[in-house]
Amino acid sequence: MTEYWGVKAEDIFNTMKDRFRVEGAKGVDAVFGYDIEGAGKWKLTVKNDSMEVEKTDDLSGCVTIMKANEENFIGVNIGKVDATNAFMSGKVKLEGDMGTFGKTTKMFKKYVPAKKVMGTGDYIQDMFSTLVARFQPQGASGLDVSITYNIGGEGGGVWTAYIKDGKCELKTGQPDKPTTKLNVNEAKDWVDVMLGKTDPFSLLSAGRASIEGKTEIALKLGEIFAKYAPKIKEFTTKDYILDMFGTLVQRFQPKGAADLDATITYDIGGEGGGKWTAYIKDGKCELKEGQPEKPTTKLCVNEAKDWVDVMLGKTDPFSLLSAGRASIEGQTAIALKLGEIFSKYIPPSSGGEAEKEELLVLKKTISVNQRFATGPIMGRFLNALKEKKIFTNKCPKCGRVHLPAREVCAECRIPATEWLEVGPKGQVRYMEYVYFSSPDPLTGETRETPYGMLNILLDGCIGNDTFAHLVRRDQINLIKNGRNDVAGTRVRPVWNEKRVGSIFDIKYFEIDE
Amino acid sequence: MSHRKKNRNVGIIGIGQTRFSSHREDVNQPEMIHEAVSAALKDAGLAMKDIDCIVHGNMELFEMVHQPDCWHTLGTGAYGKESFRITTGGTVGATLSCAADNLVASGMYDIVMAIGFEKLQEGHTTGGITNMADPLWFRNLQTGALTGSKAYDMISEFGEERAKKASVMYRIIMDKHAVKNPMAHRAFGLEFEQLDDLVRTSPKLVGDLKLIEMCSQSDGACVVIFAEEKTAKKISKKPVWIRDHITVHREETFILFGYDEKHPVPMTHRFAAENLYKRNNIKEPLEYFDVFEMYDPASWWAVDWIRDFFQLKDDEHLKLVENKEIMIGGKMPINPSGGVIASNPIGATALVRIAEAALQIRGDAGDHQIPTEVKHALASGFGGTMWTVLTMLEKDLNW
Incomplete structure (x- = not known):
C-alpha cells in the first residue's frame, strides 16, 4: 500500500463510518465493492440508515464494483484527480449498476486528509509529476541528454529526465552515466528553490547541493522546463472547501475574538460540503468535523459552490441569505463578526499573497416569458389534440405526410393542403434510451432517468414520417424498434383529462396489446 | 444547383487560435477573442489597419448575448471597419470561412478576417440547443445534442461487437492526436489496450452513445485571415488556397432516422460531397485528399460520416478506422488536431477545422503535423439538425 498526497487508500475506507451521512443513504439497500489495485478490496454494505465497510477478498453480491489504482482512487477522493476525467478516460471504472453507485457520493462527507498543508514530499511528487508537462521543446532544441535529480532527505528520491528530439521522458532511478546529475542533500531545499524562496547558487556554494557532469545543462534548466507552479488553476469546489477549512485555524485572529466563547458550525451542503465547527475560547481556535448539540451560531449553506464564491469574494453573503440559499441559526451577531474573527481566505493560486486585483465572475439568471403564435396550420394540429385526434397534412406532389403538420413540404416547396387524420396508435421505429438527462433550461427541471423518447x-x-413522444416510464425496457418490414412495438397515446392544445395533451405513449 | 467560378483566387494568410479549455474565467469575451486576433495578425505579419472587413460569428444566444459583435468590437478590432455577423449553428465557423472567401473573391475587399468564438461556460449549451427546436411542440421532447440513433444504426448494420469497437477505436485515435496538439481541450492519454475496457465500462448517455464518445464543451476562439491572390502572395510565403466550398441545408427536423430502406433519407454530408467532387472533377476523394479535418461531435457519427464524405461503400469506412489508416501517418489522416471530440468551442469549431487543414498544408502544425507533404485538404462543418459545409483547400493554384 502506497501513500499518495500523504493519504493511503485504507484511510479513506477507515473513515467512512465517521463520514457517513444518514440523510444521503435514505432508501438505499445495496452492497458496493471497491477493487483498488495494489491496496486490496473492500465491501461497503448500506442499509437505509446504517453502513458497514470491511476489507475482503470476496466481492460477490455487490451491485457495483469500482475499480481503480491507488493513485486514482485516492486522487479522486481527495480532489487531486479530476473525477470526470478519470472516469471518462477509464482510469476509474464502474462495473454493474452505475445509477445506484452514484448515490454513494451523497452518502459520505468529503474525506479530509489529516495533513492539510502540502508537505515537502507532496511538493516533490507534484514537481516531478508535472515535469514532462512543463517541458519546453524550444528550450531544448538539439539536446540529447539525461538529467538526473538525486534528492535526499524526507520526500526525496532519484528521477531522471531523458531529453531527445524535442521530447522529454521522466523515469525514476538513474542511468549509468547521466549527462548531468544534480545532487541536493535535503528535499526541502529543492522545494524552496523551485518555489523561488532560495536561489540555487547559494545552495551550491553552501555545499548543500552539487552538480556532476555537464554544468551548462543545469544552468539551462530554466529554459528546458517551464517554471514550477503549485497546482492552482484546477481548484474545484471541493478543493476550495478543503483548503478553506484547512487554513481556518491559521486565519484565526485572536484580536478579533477577544472575550469570545463560542462554537461556530459551518454546515455546507452540496458536492464538496460537510460539517465543521470552530471552537473559540480564551483567544484560541480549534476546528473539528461535525457539530456540537447546540452551537452558538450555525451557518447553513445549501451549496458548497456558493460558499466558495462568498469566500472568494465573488458573491456577497447577504444575497445568498436573501435568496434562501443560506441561513443562520443561533446568534446572528457572531456570524456578522466572522470577518474580524478570521482573516480573509486567500486561495493558493495567489501564491500566499492577496491578489491585487480580483477576477470576478458575474452571475445572471434570465427568466423570460415567451409567447409563440402557432399560425393556422400548427394551430389546427394542436387544436385537434384537444379532441384526442392527431392530424397531418400530405404533400400533393410527393405524398409525404408531416408530423406535426407543416405549412409546406420542404422538399417539394409547395403547400401541403390535404388534411389527414392518422393514428393515434402506431408502431415504434426507434426509441432513444436516455440515461443522461440534460436539464431543461426553460424550467430548470431534470427528467428522471432513464427515460425513453419514441419515434x-x-x-x-x-416511411420516415414518424412522430416523437415519450414512452410510459415503466415500459422502456419492453420496447422493440422496427426496421424495414419488421414492425416495432405497438403503442397508443395516453391522453390527459384536461387538454389545452399542447403536445403534452398526450401524457405519453404506452404499449398497446 | 448553379455554381459559378470565383472572380478572384483567395488564400489563407493568417491563422490564430486560443487554447481550448473548459474554463476561461481569466478573460472576458472580447479579451479571449483578442488573443486569437493578435495571434492571427502576428502569423500574417499584419496590423489591424490592414484588415478591410471582419466577419464574426458564434452560436446564436448560447451565451444569451444579443449581437455580441457590438460588445466584441473591443477585441475584434472591428471599430470603424466593415463588419458582418454570421450565425448558422454548428456550421457557423465554416460559414464564416465561406463568407470571407466570397467577400474577397467578389472583389469587394482584399483582406477579410473571420472570427469564430464561443464561451460555452458563460451560457447554457443544452439550453441553446433546446432553444433551437421548434417551440410549438418539440422543445420539451428533445434530448439536447445527444442521440443514440447512429450507434443503433451501425450496430444494426455491422453487429454489436464490431460497431462498438470501431467507435471507441476512433475515439482513442482522436485522443492520440489530441495529445500532440497543445491547443486541445481534452487529451486523456488513452491507450489502445483500453479499447475493450472503455467499450464495456464507459457510462452510457443515450442508447449506446457513451460518455467517452461525446465531445466536450469548450471555451475558445479561432481567427483566419483571407486575402486575394496578389495580396496573399505578397504577404505570405505559404498562402493556402480555398479552392471551393459547398453548403447544404435540410429543413429543421430532429427526426433523421431512415429505418426503412424503401424510403431512404437524403444525407446532407453525402449529397454535399457528391456535388463538390463532381464540379471539381475529383473521381477518388480518398486518393485525392491528403488530410481531412472533420467536424466530429461524437465518434459514432464520425465513423459513419467517413463513409459519406469519401463516398465509400459497405464497410470500407470501418476498415479505415480499424486499420488505423485515419491516424497521422495513415492513408487518410483524419483530425490530426484531435478533432471536435477533443475541443468544441462551437462557434469556432468549424473554423478550427479549416485553420488546422491550412496549417497541415503549410507544414506548420507542429507535433501533430502529418509527416508526408500535404497538398490537398478537406474540412467539414456540421450543424443545425443536418447541415453540411465542405471546404477544399489547396497548396498550389493549379486546378
Whole structure:
C-alpha cells in the first residue's frame, strides 16, 4: 500500500463510518465493492440508515464494483484527480449498476486528509509529476541528454529526465552515466528553490547541493522546463472547501475574538460540503468535523459552490441569505463578526499573497416569458389534440405526410393542403434510451432517468414520417424498434383529462396489446 | 444547383487560435477573442489597419448575448471597419470561412478576417440547443445534442461487437492526436489496450452513445485571415488556397432516422460531397485528399460520416478506422488536431477545422503535423439538425 498526497487508500475506507451521512443513504439497500489495485478490496454494505465497510477478498453480491489504482482512487477522493476525467478516460471504472453507485457520493462527507498543508514530499511528487508537462521543446532544441535529480532527505528520491528530439521522458532511478546529475542533500531545499524562496547558487556554494557532469545543462534548466507552479488553476469546489477549512485555524485572529466563547458550525451542503465547527475560547481556535448539540451560531449553506464564491469574494453573503440559499441559526451577531474573527481566505493560486486585483465572475439568471403564435396550420394540429385526434397534412406532389403538420413540404416547396387524420396508435421505429438527462433550461427541471423518447410511425403514415413522444416510464425496457418490414412495438397515446392544445395533451405513449 | 467560378483566387494568410479549455474565467469575451486576433495578425505579419472587413460569428444566444459583435468590437478590432455577423449553428465557423472567401473573391475587399468564438461556460449549451427546436411542440421532447440513433444504426448494420469497437477505436485515435496538439481541450492519454475496457465500462448517455464518445464543451476562439491572390502572395510565403466550398441545408427536423430502406433519407454530408467532387472533377476523394479535418461531435457519427464524405461503400469506412489508416501517418489522416471530440468551442469549431487543414498544408502544425507533404485538404462543418459545409483547400493554384 502506497501513500499518495500523504493519504493511503485504507484511510479513506477507515473513515467512512465517521463520514457517513444518514440523510444521503435514505432508501438505499445495496452492497458496493471497491477493487483498488495494489491496496486490496473492500465491501461497503448500506442499509437505509446504517453502513458497514470491511476489507475482503470476496466481492460477490455487490451491485457495483469500482475499480481503480491507488493513485486514482485516492486522487479522486481527495480532489487531486479530476473525477470526470478519470472516469471518462477509464482510469476509474464502474462495473454493474452505475445509477445506484452514484448515490454513494451523497452518502459520505468529503474525506479530509489529516495533513492539510502540502508537505515537502507532496511538493516533490507534484514537481516531478508535472515535469514532462512543463517541458519546453524550444528550450531544448538539439539536446540529447539525461538529467538526473538525486534528492535526499524526507520526500526525496532519484528521477531522471531523458531529453531527445524535442521530447522529454521522466523515469525514476538513474542511468549509468547521466549527462548531468544534480545532487541536493535535503528535499526541502529543492522545494524552496523551485518555489523561488532560495536561489540555487547559494545552495551550491553552501555545499548543500552539487552538480556532476555537464554544468551548462543545469544552468539551462530554466529554459528546458517551464517554471514550477503549485497546482492552482484546477481548484474545484471541493478543493476550495478543503483548503478553506484547512487554513481556518491559521486565519484565526485572536484580536478579533477577544472575550469570545463560542462554537461556530459551518454546515455546507452540496458536492464538496460537510460539517465543521470552530471552537473559540480564551483567544484560541480549534476546528473539528461535525457539530456540537447546540452551537452558538450555525451557518447553513445549501451549496458548497456558493460558499466558495462568498469566500472568494465573488458573491456577497447577504444575497445568498436573501435568496434562501443560506441561513443562520443561533446568534446572528457572531456570524456578522466572522470577518474580524478570521482573516480573509486567500486561495493558493495567489501564491500566499492577496491578489491585487480580483477576477470576478458575474452571475445572471434570465427568466423570460415567451409567447409563440402557432399560425393556422400548427394551430389546427394542436387544436385537434384537444379532441384526442392527431392530424397531418400530405404533400400533393410527393405524398409525404408531416408530423406535426407543416405549412409546406420542404422538399417539394409547395403547400401541403390535404388534411389527414392518422393514428393515434402506431408502431415504434426507434426509441432513444436516455440515461443522461440534460436539464431543461426553460424550467430548470431534470427528467428522471432513464427515460425513453419514441419515434412512432402512426397508423396511416409511411416511411420516415414518424412522430416523437415519450414512452410510459415503466415500459422502456419492453420496447422493440422496427426496421424495414419488421414492425416495432405497438403503442397508443395516453391522453390527459384536461387538454389545452399542447403536445403534452398526450401524457405519453404506452404499449398497446 | 448553379455554381459559378470565383472572380478572384483567395488564400489563407493568417491563422490564430486560443487554447481550448473548459474554463476561461481569466478573460472576458472580447479579451479571449483578442488573443486569437493578435495571434492571427502576428502569423500574417499584419496590423489591424490592414484588415478591410471582419466577419464574426458564434452560436446564436448560447451565451444569451444579443449581437455580441457590438460588445466584441473591443477585441475584434472591428471599430470603424466593415463588419458582418454570421450565425448558422454548428456550421457557423465554416460559414464564416465561406463568407470571407466570397467577400474577397467578389472583389469587394482584399483582406477579410473571420472570427469564430464561443464561451460555452458563460451560457447554457443544452439550453441553446433546446432553444433551437421548434417551440410549438418539440422543445420539451428533445434530448439536447445527444442521440443514440447512429450507434443503433451501425450496430444494426455491422453487429454489436464490431460497431462498438470501431467507435471507441476512433475515439482513442482522436485522443492520440489530441495529445500532440497543445491547443486541445481534452487529451486523456488513452491507450489502445483500453479499447475493450472503455467499450464495456464507459457510462452510457443515450442508447449506446457513451460518455467517452461525446465531445466536450469548450471555451475558445479561432481567427483566419483571407486575402486575394496578389495580396496573399505578397504577404505570405505559404498562402493556402480555398479552392471551393459547398453548403447544404435540410429543413429543421430532429427526426433523421431512415429505418426503412424503401424510403431512404437524403444525407446532407453525402449529397454535399457528391456535388463538390463532381464540379471539381475529383473521381477518388480518398486518393485525392491528403488530410481531412472533420467536424466530429461524437465518434459514432464520425465513423459513419467517413463513409459519406469519401463516398465509400459497405464497410470500407470501418476498415479505415480499424486499420488505423485515419491516424497521422495513415492513408487518410483524419483530425490530426484531435478533432471536435477533443475541443468544441462551437462557434469556432468549424473554423478550427479549416485553420488546422491550412496549417497541415503549410507544414506548420507542429507535433501533430502529418509527416508526408500535404497538398490537398478537406474540412467539414456540421450543424443545425443536418447541415453540411465542405471546404477544399489547396497548396498550389493549379486546378
